[in-house]
Amino acid sequence: MKSLVIIGAGFSGTVAAIEFLRTAPEGSTLLILNRSGQLARGLAYGTNSAIHLLNVPAGNMSAIVTEPDSYLDYCKSQDKDITSNCFTPRKMYGEYLESLLTKAESDARGRVDFKQITGNAKRISPFETGARIELDTREVILADQIILALGHFPPLSPAALRPLQDSPCFIKDPWSNDISKLRDSDSPVLLVGGGLTALDVISSLKKSNHTGEITMLSRRGLLPIPHRVSRGSTHSHPELTLELTQKVPDILGYFRTIRSYISSNPEMNWRDVIAAIRPITPKLWLNLPDKERRRFLRHLQPYWDVHRHRVAPATYEVFDASLKVKKIRTLAGRLHCAEEIASGAKVSVRLRGEQHLTDMTFNYIINCTGPNSNPSLINEELIKNLVLENLISIDAYGLGINVTQDLAVIDQTGNASSWLSYVGPMLKANLWEATAVPELRIHASEVAKKIVRLFNEEALKA
Template identity: 35%
Template sequence: MNTKTIAIIGAGFCGSTLAVQLLRHPPVTPLKILLINRPGSMARGIAYSTQAPAHVLNVPAGRMNALAGEDDSFYEYVKRNNATATPGSFVERRLYGDYLEALLQHASRNAIPGCELHEVIGEVVKIIPQPNAAGALLLMDNGEHFRADSIVLSIGSCARQAPSIAPEYRQFYENPGYVHDPWQPGALDSIGANDPVFLIGSGLTMLDVVLDLRDRGHTGTIQAVSRRGLLPQPHRELNAHPAYDEGLAQHMLTDCTVRHYVRAVRDAVRQHAQTGGDWRDIIGGLRSATQQLWHALPLDERRRFLRHVRPYWDAHRHRCAPQPGARMHTELARGTLKLAAGRIVGYTSNPHNVSVAVRRRGASTVEQLEVKAVINCTTPALDLRQLDDPLLKSLRADGLLVPDALGTGMDIAPSGALLNCNAVPSDWLYYVGPFLQARDWEATAVPELREYVQRLALELNTALTQH
């Protein structure tokens, strides 16, 4: 029997757990699984590659099992390393990376005969469909090539874009005083202990950078600027899952407009608070209905949400753990971390420092901030029309991948198959990962992603057994 091959491009959370699912329950045998990743550790991705102790998960350990249906697998792993941990503990992200690596290694070692995992380090730059056979040919940046019957893109965070600025200041982004990607190894090494630092953005990446700098011994002032000056909201310490009211989502669906959605949530938060409740219960109660609420919005209403509401949703929905949240507020109270709502209007630099011109929100004057380093803490862009990724650009040019109308991802069928330029689902090319937000909106956290992975594993099972 001919060996079937599934190629998974990207070995972060989704790619590695999909490989685990396929190794445990192969759709056919013999089966070869190619797990292809850029240089770096398998199974960790950017999120779980960090070694900083202050970088902890934003979801409690008891809800972070990697595979659907295994409710306590991560918590049991945590307890083997820390006997005092509870299901409500927010543990280090590097520990979660260790857990994912262990899952992948165990699944590979214990795969049934005829099912094999091959880890490939490198970058796929082009995919060529095979005209007279199922699947396609994958071309690597080093000249190697592989053939696969099914291909899964599991690409998460792509290259960051330089923050917007007037054309005459864009050259600053080549300056040694600018850190484009704080997640690159050694990116923060040149920052001195007393150097004043400027951060572009005030979300979860900003908080990670602040904590990392402080734990390295940095004592200088840190200034952060974002359009609205919103900070990540912290989780509560809970060891029991809170009870949610399912009625709010149904009320919101009676009028599928952003205005009604926002008014309904605000009213629910106010009423809940009157009885001693916490606003987090209201936001948490929408989690299971988020896809339904997103699908119900017309395209213009989705645009309105992205333009006016998204920053507020992100700050309240994607919260930080209690410990880093407390440290952040201590820094703010001391004045060692300063936050402003506004925008950058220019840069002036010399060999010794950088002057950042900031116009605060609502102000007519420009303020000059003198710093030693500027660090980009904006979220990675998901607009495929602007990303300079060779594989994604090639797939677009060949009509195999279509950016969605809102610039938040790609067009993907309910099966997980990519839609081509004729809106036809592929029978061999699939996607799983955060670009699914274009279709379903919430597609970034483990509790959602593990369900997507399980569904795609079942879809691949059907697709390969039919060919």
């Protein structure tokens, strides 16, 4: 009997489990291990608030590669008025994933032994032809194959805010604190970061009737950009993608080519052009030499992120309405230092284009810098042990974990594991475009099918 253990039960782990359950050979065992005990949620879909919306329309959110209307059909079963253009609550998407997993488990009953364990993996080590997993309860699990399906980790605290680490005025992780329970509804709040996390926090503050001024500080002062209310063209723009893949790979050349193409086709919406580039983004990233990758990360990544990762129109409307009545102000600058004071915190900021520091005071500071995916900076015992024991390697840019084309992890000597695979946003190290459902569903399906093939081959040998 061959066994697969999936560590992590967010989107990637859940979809890998569903795909495995659908085709695994008779006598297989599947065990899902996660610390919360809540399947099919993870950081993204664990919210219970209906105001937290998906940032992708329902029509492109199927978890199953071969069933493009899977999520839309589920939505219509809950509310017949939902269309492919709708941006639905993330809570609903978590319920959808759970329903798919429940059905896959039911259909596989008698063929696959499915178990769930609530626990925290502490260490993984090779054992015979597979592996040994130690939990923090000292329980040991043996596995023939393991899929690490670790998703997003809490944001890092900016260095300037470390003196506030233990202060009640500093919310280090906006996803683990109830923003609605801030003591004073009229308290001035500083959001450090101006991306999608900041907009989630703003929505939560507005829902809790917060009336104080919100200051949003980021290095460049870039504002989020909304999706269109209706879906755009699905034209693949082959002439552009061909030119990008054939040109000498340098980031400025890519940028100029895309900009020129958009300028030469004023009838097109730039959003459709960005969407057309998605399928070739991994190839463009892999083609770039080290110097060009570093140039992109240093100079252009924030601009790419704000145009590529757009926000649901309704979420943006809440933000835009507050901007117009000056309940939110946005600043471009760098935090220099911070100290706790009686009313909260005083921070010193060097605003963009200025040499002197500007002091500001807030009752609360919320870290909205976004999730951390650099394994060397993740404060998790499992990750630390995987690095320490040379079972995984971190890419040169701190974006994630090195893997092969079939998602086997690569150790620090360059060898691919025969029993350990990874799927999740840390694939960004190799593929760049690996943080959203349209890409992750493909990777989760591929890694599950790889393991099914391995189990079938072993069964034939037996």
